[in-house]
Amino acid sequence: MENISNIGTTSDPYRPSLFELIAQERMRELLQPALRYILTVYAQRYPRYLLRVFNYSDEIYSLLMLIIEGHYLHVWQSSFAENFYGLKRVAVVDKETRAKLSPSQKRLSLFFLIGMPYIKQKLDESYEKLTGGAAAHIFGSLFDADSDRPENETMTQRIKRLGRNAFRHSYPYVNGIYNAAIFAYQIVYIYGKTDYYSPWLHFSRTAIQRISQKDLDEHEQSRKLTAAARSSALQSASGIGQMRHFIIRQISRGLDFLRYALPMSIFFLKFIEWWYASDYHKQKAFQPIPPPPDPIPPHPQGTPLPPESDTCPLCKRERTNSTTIPTGYVFCYPCIFAHVSENERCPVTLVPVKVDELRKIYSVT
Ligand SMILES: [Zn+2]
Structure with a gap:
């Protein structure tokens, strides 16, 4: 497997190929539509409670992912999707030495995993809104730069309008640079010239490695130690303390269970997509409506x-x-x-x- 997927020849067996890295990234990108779909289904079923929630689905998703990614970074030193693909994050100390992530590196990881995609999504949306989205491509000049200029505008209106125009003209370039930077890093990574496959990882001096047997043993050991510490603490704890331990354990179990539940939700979404895109479904949908029967004389x-x-x-x-x-x-x-x-x-x-x-x-x- 490694011989096929590693184009860049490096001797490090723990260096993941670009294909593994892209696969985990794709998986993370699919989580949001999957969760949004589930939320849509429930919002339609219980509109009274969930419709308002649905309007904030991006924020709820980010908050959920913050908890999930925080947990996985804490326990596994990796994001959820990286963990699913058997990868982890390490701090790059110098050319040879790797260490555990520092707290500030974890915070940066969280920002680049959740904060930045959220900001980018909101910028994309406001750009779409400003330029008229798909309508602009059809109607062209209707959405011209000066079309929203009022007769006698105040100073704040003028500043806002100029700000909008500046954003509209500069954002495509910013977006282009953003994507070009990611692409350039991926090319350089594929040829083994860098340890970072994205600029953000380079910025936080974080590399991604395959999880080794040693990592698994260490994780198992620390898990046993925590369990032992918890049970001894549980015995000496009072009623409220026991309750707290119980709740913490259930939450952490739930977060571990997501490893199975979240990929399942993606498969479910893909199945639904296939179902509605497949000919099988269309055949049913495009059948002509039978004519009404003749009235009985x-x-x-x-x-x-x-x-x-x-x-x-x-x-x-x-x-x-x-x-x-x-x-x-x-x-x-x-x-x-x-x-x-x-x-x-x-x-x-x-x-x-x-x-x-x-x-x-x-x-x-
Ligand atoms: Zn009658």
Whole structure:
């Protein structure tokens, strides 16, 4: 596997290939749409409670990820997705020496994992809004730079307008530089010339390595030690202390369980996407609606139809409590109920009808 995926020839067996790094990044990018989808489903089901929550789904997602990534950085020295791919973060001390992440490196990691994507997303959204998004591509000059210039603008309005224009003109370049920097680092990384596969990791002097057997043993040992410390603390603790220990343990178990639950949510989302994109689903959706059946003609020996449509064929008066039967004709409820319970057939067409097939028609006027 390593021989195939490592283009850059480096002797370090713990150096991950770019493909592993990109795979974990892709996985992290998929988490947000997956969680958003789950939230959408529940917001539709319980709109009263969740619709307001849904409007802040980006913020909620960032907050959730802050807890999750914080936990994984603390326990595994890696982000959630890195951990899933068997990778961890190490501090680069010098060319050869690697150490555990310092607290400030962990904070920087959190910022680059969650804060920066959040800010970038919000900037992307406001750029879309300012330029008119897809509409601008269609209508072109409608969204011209000076189109929002009011007649006599105040100083603050002018500053805001110029600020918006400056943002609109400069943001594509900023975005371009951002993506070019990431791309350049990836190219250099692939040829083994750097230990950092992104500029942010370089900035925080953090490298990514494969998790070794030694790491796994150490993790297992520290886990046992914590468990032992917890149980001894639990025995000496008071009622409230025991409660606190119990809650902490459940939360940490829940966070560990996410390792299985979050990838599952991605597979679920991918399945849903496939389902709605597949031909199988489309076949059903694009079937033409069958034409309505021909009306059943009145039987020659049946009750004749009155000339006015709001008259009951049975009592020949204006209909009250309009009620229909499967043959499609409408009568007063008392008339048709009496008729069907006695004759068990439609008075107009003489087609067999049962009492429980009577349907009340509600008028909105
Ligand atoms: Zn009637």
